[in-house]
Amino acid sequence: MKRTRLSVLAAALTACALLLAGCGGGGGSGAAGSVAEEMLPMPSVDDSDGLVLDGEQVADPALLEAARAGSLAWFTGSGAESAELTAARFTAETGVPVEMTRMPSGKLNERVLSEAGAGRLSADVVLVTDPEIAEGMVDQNVFVPYTGMPVHDQLAGQDDVVWHDGAYYTSYYSAYAFAYNDQAVDPADAPASWNDLLDPAWKGRMGVVNAGAGGTVQGLAAFQEEVLGPDYWSGLAAQEPRIFDTTSVQLEALARGEIEIVTSGFNSTYGAEQAGAPITLVVPEEGVSGTFNMQGLTTAGEDNPAAQLFMNWTWSKSGQEFAAAQGFVGARTDIEQVPSGPYQLPKADDETFVVYTPEQAAQQGADIVARWNQAFGFSG
Missing domain, CATH: 3.40.190.10 (Periplasmic binding protein-like II)
Structure with missing residues (x-):
């Protein structure tokens, strides 16, 4: 028997409200972390000699230790729920806290350029969904080249992933x-x-x-x-x-x-x-x-180990698979696209x-x- 329109609405909106309320917290704890693990089981985590996720090196011991002593300020133009889940997952896998700021890419661009122009840029890493905005951040010297990812050479061998010698990258689509x-x-x-x-x-x-x-x-x-x-x-x-x-x-x-x-x-x-x-x-x-989602390390984040680790994690097998589990298409083509629930x-x-x-x-x-x-x- 089909439910009535009112019962459908009530069920859907109640469930959505519960998810959004759960995702309102920070870090890798609470409902956001639980939902993230439901989407994709946690990888194997080995931090005995740097950080190795599912057998892939993500950080050496020095970077991991320094990153865990600090935190990351991440500005993103992706959807609010996705941003909360991604921040929670990163923290759960690395032990590094994230201060996430989410807004539409146009407004994010205005804020970042305004802060940068005043010499008070607060974002360590910025993700935008508009390639022209990413280009503008290069022109305004917001993004700085970063080639420290362990998989940089793999990314450089693909089309339309590494931009301006590593000033920013296609994170996923x-x-x-x-x-x-x-x-x-x-x-x-x-x-x-x-x-x-x-x-x-x-x-x-x-x-x-x-x-x-x-x-x-x-x-x-x-x-x-x-x-x-x-x-x-x-x-x-x-x-x-x-x-x-x-x-x-x-x-x-x-x-x-x-x-x-x-x-x-x-x-x-x-x-x-x-x-x-x-x-x-x-x-x-x-x-x-x-369409592209593009992410870069900023002048404020270039000396922040937590920001560098976040860049490494984004293009790690684990980070790419978590993006795919949420319904994105991963940028890396050397690994399989994991399903998004029942969808491939x-x-x-x-x-x-x-x-x-x-x-x-x-x-x-x-x-x-x-x-x-x-x-x-x-x-x-």
Whole structure:
């Protein structure tokens, strides 16, 4: 028997509230640490001679000792839940506390550049989701080259991972797919491919985020044109989807049953599902779109051992696998992409994972948004 819309909403929002409350603390303790371990079991940790996680050296003895004597200030533009879980996991694996500051990449950029300009930069490590912002931090001398990761040579051998000789790196990729309310849609009838979304049966039952809302949705729009064909936008627009400005509001509407299907960021949607929302994700057979998450060591953090350890950990096998367990695509291609619960996303070098490059964003972004707006009759 299907639950009523009100009971679905109550269950989803209660569970989400519990998760968010649990993730509100710091460090690797409490509910954030518990949720992190539920997503992916802890690796084997050997700190008898530096730090070795699952057999991979992450820090030598001197770096580990110095890092544990201090702490890390991490500024991130990733989602709040993901940031809390990542900070908790790092602390649990390394014993190093994290002071995490999370805000949208645009506001984060304003704060970091303002602090740097005044000579009071407080961030040791910065993660942003916009390649142009990362470039700006290089231009403003916020990021400093760091090549001390044990896997640096592996990263340097991949495309689009090491930028400006190590001033910043691709930490992992956000993936974009779609999902449905599994209390409103029978799984047997649910769409399995991008082209299934064009079935007239879904007309008026879908939600999308407008292409001008950020790089991830720009990337999705580019993917749809490139992979699914130039007529895909018009076909999707004919479904008369409800258009949102943010993923969070869109997911709330999906959990309430106000809409039944959404195109959405994989990590945030998986987080809502994990929190108890009645949502099921789909990894479409035609592939998924991807966008960059980029991280660098700052002038404030270059002499901080805890910040250096955090950089090492981010690209360690353990750090990359934890990102994948949350619904990201790892940057390293020499290791397998671990599942996100029941879902298997492609590796970064798989042909079904289509990344929206910084060059595309700079050269085509404005045109993509303008044409998308016209196709969907959206005025912003």
